Amino acid sequence: MSGLVTINNLTKVYEKKKIALENLNLVIPRGRIIGLLGPNGSGKTTLIKLINGLLVPTNGEVRINGNLPGAETKSCVSYLPERTYFQNSMQVKELISYFEDFYADFRPERARQMLANLGISESAYLRTLSKGTKEKVQLIMVMSREAQLYILDEPIAGVDPAARDYILKTIITNYNENATVIISTHLISDIEKVLDEVIFIRDGKLVLHETVEDIRETKGKSVDAYFREVFAC
Amino acid sequence: MAWNLNSDRPIYAQILEVIQLRIIAGQYKSGDKIPSVRELAAEAGVNPNTMQKALAELERSGLVMAQRTSGRVVTEDMEMIKQTRNMLAREQVDVFISKMKELGFNKKEILALLEQAGGEQAE
Structure with missing residues (x-):
């Protein structure tokens, strides 16, 4: 079976010859929850931006469902950037109709349900929300699409542990067997139980791509402990 | 559980x-x-x-x-549920015995200790 995302010889070199990704090859299947893990500056966000077509590769290519990143792939990829991009002057409900206009696969009733569960008012203005609440709203929007690929760049960094649990449950319950979720994070121990696979990258190169249960079985330790061993400074 | x-x-x-x-x-x-x-x-x-x-x-x-x-x-097979129960009990006993051996207890001492503890719990 072909993967949902295929990455071939992907290289990205920024100005001044900084190599962010070097000759990366990956096949990402459907129906998985995958952790994209690596130390700061290892190339995680560069990879995510290349998959989303926000950067152009220096060499190699990314294909999603066989297509290069573009309008077609954007309609089936739901992306949570590491920074919020919403207008502070907007209300939550305006945001909902904005997403509805923008994405054919957006399910407003799903978003409203999750907002209600977290006690976030639809009439609230974004500027009045705390940083953590803004992050929750953004994640709700992204997860309320019926996408094939969800790419979450640091989705839980700014929220409290109870909300983290809620977010992880949201990811599990919204999961469908044709969709894949890629989560980039440093908070491995919080999320490793929901992962199928992990991808470790360092200095723009692939270190490993394995299932988490294989790591537990063969190394006898958690993914978090194994990460600390592989990336020990 | x-x-x-x-x-x-x-x-x-x-x-x-x-x-x-x-x-x-x-x-x-x-x-x-x-x-x-x-x-x-x-x-x-x-x-x-x-x-x-x-x-x-x-x-x-x-x-x-x-x-x-x-x-x-x-399953509606009560025998199978019972067997699973016995198997899990046996695993617990094996773990217990190997821990006791690590502590230097022999079979007789282990049995004596079990009897004593069992008696105390029953009271």
């Missing part, structure tokens, strides 16, 4: 143990339907594929059975 899952060991094996215990303890009764993969995954906070793997393994052992349209039910 709560999900106290530890990330150091394969999760599916731990899930298996929890569900076995729930069946033995009668939380899921013989012939009852057990919750769906998705419900159990959300409850335990684990990946649905991992939950699926654990349930498939339970199915293979015969403790639960797939029903064509409505998920999985606990």
Whole structure:
């Protein structure tokens, strides 16, 4: 079976010859929850931006469902950037109709349900929300699409542990067997139980791509402990 | 029986143990339907594929059975439930005995200690 995302010889070199990704090859299947893990500056966000077509590769290519990143792939990829991009002057409900206009696969009733569960008012203005609440709203929007690929760049960094649990449950319950979720994070121990696979990258190169249960079985330790061993400074 | 899952060991094996215990303890009764993969995954906070793997393994052992349209039910074979219970009890006894041996106890001392502790608990 072909993967949902295929990455071939992907290289990205920024100005001044900084190599962010070097000759990366990956096949990402459907129906998985995958952790994209690596130390700061290892190339995680560069990879995510290349998959989303926000950067152009220096060499190699990314294909999603066989297509290069573009309008077609954007309609089936739901992306949570590491920074919020919403207008502070907007209300939550305006945001909902904005997403509805923008994405054919957006399910407003799903978003409203999750907002209600977290006690976030639809009439609230974004500027009045705390940083953590803004992050929750953004994640709700992204997860309320019926996408094939969800790419979450640091989705839980700014929220409290109870909300983290809620977010992880949201990811599990919204999961469908044709969709894949890629989560980039440093908070491995919080999320490793929901992962199928992990991808470790360092200095723009692939270190490993394995299932988490294989790591537990063969190394006898958690993914978090194994990460600390592989990336020990 | 709560999900106290530890990330150091394969999760599916731990899930298996929890569900076995729930069946033995009668939380899921013989012939009852057990919750769906998705419900159990959300409850335990684990990946649905991992939950699926654990349930498939339970199915293979015969403790639960797939029903064509409505998920999985606990076996009606009471003998099998009893056997599973005995097997888990035996595992606990083996762990206990090997720990006691590490502490330097011999068989006679272990039995004496068990008898004493058993008597105290009964009182």
